[in-house]
Amino acid sequence: MTPPLLDVTDLRTVFHTPRGAMRAVDGVSLSLSPGETLGIVGESGSGKSVLGRTVMGLITNGRSTSVSGSVRLGGKDVHALTPAQRRKLWGTEVAMVFQDPMTSLNPVKKVGTHLSESVRLHLGLSRAEARDRAVDLLRQVGIPEPSRRAGQYPHELSGGMRQRVVIAMALACSPRLLIADEPTTALDVTVQKQILDLLQTLGEQLRMATILISHDLGTVAGRTDRVAVMYAGRIVECSDTASVFDHPRHPYSKALIASIPRLDTPPHTLLPTIEGRPPNLLHPPAGCRFAARCGFATHECTTEAPELVAHGGDHGEENGGGLVACHHPLGAATAKEVTA
Amino acid sequence: MTANGTVADKPDGTTAENPPQRALTAENLVVEFPVGRGQKVHAVSGVSLELAAGETLGILGESGCGKSTVGRALIQLPPPDSGTVRLGDVELTGLGPEELREARARMQIIMQDPVSALNPRRRVKDLVWEGPAIWGHDGSDKDARIDEALRAVGLDPETVRDRRPHELSGGQCQRVCIARALMLDPHVLICDEPVSSLDVSVQAQILNLLETTTRRYGLSMVFIAHDVSVVKNISDRVMVMYLGRTCEVLPSDNMHLRAVHPYTRLLLASLPEAQRSAHTDSAAEVKQAAELPSPLDPPSGCRFRTRCPLATDLCAGEEPPLREIAPGHRIACHHAEPRKDIP
Incomplete structure (x- = not known):
């Protein structure tokens, strides 16, 4: 390499x-x-x-x-x-x-x-x-x-x-x-x-x-080839472009992509929105910076900042997957719930 | 106000209780700006449009196509050089200043940059109340109406009422602008690029707000923007403009499949792949090179012919009229044909 x-x-x-x-x-x-x-x-x-x-x-x-x-x-x-x-x-x-x-x-x-x-x-x-x-x-x-x-x-x-x-x-x-x-x-x-x-x-x-x-x-x-999604000064997700757009792992990436108007939806479709505003970077919150606006946030999210780690990809492969900074990444959530 | 006319005025038989069927009609608008040495910018050259009550018409085009000028000509800011604008039953062109002022209360405009549209020295409550104050409203229910308007646009009256624009985000300022526009119970709302200075997530919020507001108050709206997906999503019909002329008017539903005018096809082909669908042309089919011609000296005949892959001698000699190719679908092109494969 x-x-x-x-x-x-x-x-x-x-x-x-x-x-x-x-x-x-x-x-x-x-x-x-x-x-x-x-x-x-x-x-x-x-x-x-x-x-x-x-x-x-x-x-x-x-x-x-x-x-x-x-x-x-x-x-x-x-x-x-x-x-x-x-x-x-x-x-x-x-x-x-x-x-x-x-x-x-x-x-x-x-x-x-x-x-x-x-x-x-x-x-x-x-x-x-x-x-x-x-x-x-x-x-x-x-x-x-x-x-x-x-x-x-x-x-x-x-x-x-x-x-x-x-x-x-x-x-x-x-x-x-x-x-x-x-x-x-x-x-x-x-x-x-x-x-x-x-x-x-x-x-x-x-x-x-x-x-x-x-x-x-x-x-x-x-x-x-690859995309890094940034939120409040940090990279929340970084993967090859297709997987970020087709299967976003971070709730923020998913919400951001969903909020773009599309050509193939019927007119007057209401768009999914992200409630709230990004945090003030003078006083960033502890833990995950998206936690306050995130539907999946738990106590862990507000206390401990998630690391940007490999999420294992769609089929659990070692190197094909991208990186995500989330305690409850999408797609992997179901597997976690089963073990818990 | 005499906007609600009599039954006899209207062949379609609407009564005074119902709003007039045509909220706004403009015919043959021409706007030219002199630039000295006898030259003038042909900003808008003969554009007609009509807006049914409760309908949203999107105007789509690139910078310099005259879409904003049309919006401003509708509200007589400045009045068009020729052509007519009827708001309900009132002919706006040729009204005196006082009559125009009265008529214009029924038509409100929302601008692109929400921050500069608001007086930085005034508080939100005064900004929202400005219209009624000008109209001599007695102010007995002032606070209640301000709170209601702020709540209607999704702002918390307690927090924002006493703030000044610089204490608000861009999205919040745009909400205040919308609240201001709603205070005078307008029939027609003209939105000139209302979301183009906002972030994607905020853009979605404002688009949803406009969508629900127009539905709730039965407003007609002219929505001017350069973004195909945004315009398509909010409008009932879309009008595509190029260099001061109308190219195509079509229903917004499946417009990416229906559109036939070469310029509309070019706009659709220029969209990033993520938004494009398999049905739109690959960019290779479109003649890329040429620069936008100068609006000082627009091309003869069809104004798009210098960039058009279908252009022939006919296009240079003769201006294509706007012809109907399907119900509600009109194009100004000598050569384009309706697509057979689309229902």
């Missing part, structure tokens, strides 16, 4: 606010093999974006933040590096695509400049070589008339085209890991599909691992 490209162990990101310590990411562990695609889904405030940025090394120990645990990327601990070493990592090892393509681009610089800048800096290309490489990259991300587009400013491009440029920037130095944080949230559905298709083909062509962060379960469903 190949060593993991990314290995995150017990990662905690805490923001020290005037109102107390905010545990945005609270003990997350995950790993990613080269070329693998991982989806991270969760609602706003679940910590998915903070996790992405901490993995990237954009959030580090500082005056008002503390990061503990480790993020090992290709064998290097991202948070043990000096800022200069970390900058070398960005672009060549790991790159990021953000939600809003307009704010990721400098409005007073031409599209081509955005691209040639990083290849000159990281790969040491000459001006002319960098210009050719920029046009190549634009062609690679499916922009028609790349040489003309390279001379345009970001405002002259549509939202979808801008996001393609941002992706081209991320790919400029052939990173081994791409973190895409809500890459299509600001885009229309027809454009969203084009961008997701593009990320998928590029990932396969360049054998690049991808972390796709999204609040939209549908976006993640068809595009990832």
Whole structure:
């Protein structure tokens, strides 16, 4: 087995606010093999974006933040590096695509400049070589008339085209890991599909691992090998994509999937909802964080936090199953009740 | 209010006790925004719709298709450049400001961003009471009515009554907006992307609330959104818009199977696989490339022809009229045919 490209162990990101310590990411562990695609889904405030940025090394120990645990990327601990070493990592090892393509681009610089800048800096290309490489990259991300587009400013491009440029920037130095944080949230559905298709083909062509962060379960469903569901700063379930969507083990994953309107139900069907609100991360509850909203919660759930452990899969196999952090995982509940 | 007209006005024979059969009718709405140098954005170009009493019409489309502009033209905010809007029996276009104000109480709008729709300096109880206060309600049963409205939208009056918007979550703010809209007993509710800024689980709560509220009060609703599944689930009929024109109007039941307009098919094919069914096309059948044409200079003939796989010379020369291909199912396309395989 190949060593993991990314290995995150017990990662905690805490923001020290005037109102107390905010545990945005609270003990997350995950790993990613080269070329693998991982989806991270969760609602706003679940910590998915903070996790992405901490993995990237954009959030580090500082005056008002503390990061503990480790993020090992290709064998290097991202948070043990000096800022200069970390900058070398960005672009060549790991790159990021953000939600809003307009704010990721400098409005007073031409599209081509955005691209040639990083290849000159990281790969040491000459001006002319960098210009050719920029046009190549634009062609690679499916922009028609790349040489003309390279001379345009970001405002002259549509939202979808801008996001393609941002992706081209991320790919400029052939990173081994791409973190895409809500890459299509600001885009229309027809454009969203084009961008997701593009990320998928590029990932396969360049054998690049991808972390796709999204609040939209549908976006993640068809595009990832594995999915991690986050709730209140923790991963509650992590399995291969099909089993999370077809047989969710955690009550939260199940409820979240059930609350999406479907095309094939009759109109005016009332949707199953999750009562209550996520906990305040300034004062997270003891035990399982979903316990207060969970129909299966018992006394154990409110006192003891469940570990993220293997649930054994559908047929009880050892390695095929995924991980779930629940005292009473769905599907396994019946077996437990029988023995009890 | 003279909205409840006489029997003689209505060929279908509704009486003054029953609400009028047509809650809202709009014909040939045109909205254009001048942008200088003699150019104008053709935001809405000849859109007609009708809304039966108690019915929900969904308007579906991508950004820039004019769906929000239609919603605002209905409520005369701003009035359309041409076309007519009838609310019950009252013709809204051409009313004076005072008459319009009176008529508009029967039609309420719910906006996309619930937080910015509420005055941050006012308390929930005052926000909810704002409508009746403007209408000179005497306030004798003020507290009782506020509590009732808050309970109707699933908020606990004791906890939220004295709070300000920043102390509430996005979902709670949207509930307050709905309570506000209900205070004046409207006939028609216009919802402009009411759930697109909310999380999935909160979205489900608000959609359920709108569903039960419209049923309970017999409201008619125009529901504007970009999400196919959301629109399908809440509407009786769905109208699909592209670049300021109507492409297709169809019943929402099984719309993913019935839809025939190439643009509607494209929207359905763009859905993530999880929501798509086996009956929708794979994306390969649809011409992907082209960019959305500029609404400053929309294509001649059919506006979708630049991205349409079925486009011919006819489409460039002649604008397709909205024709009925099945009961309640109309399309504006020269080439699409009703699907034979669908009952």
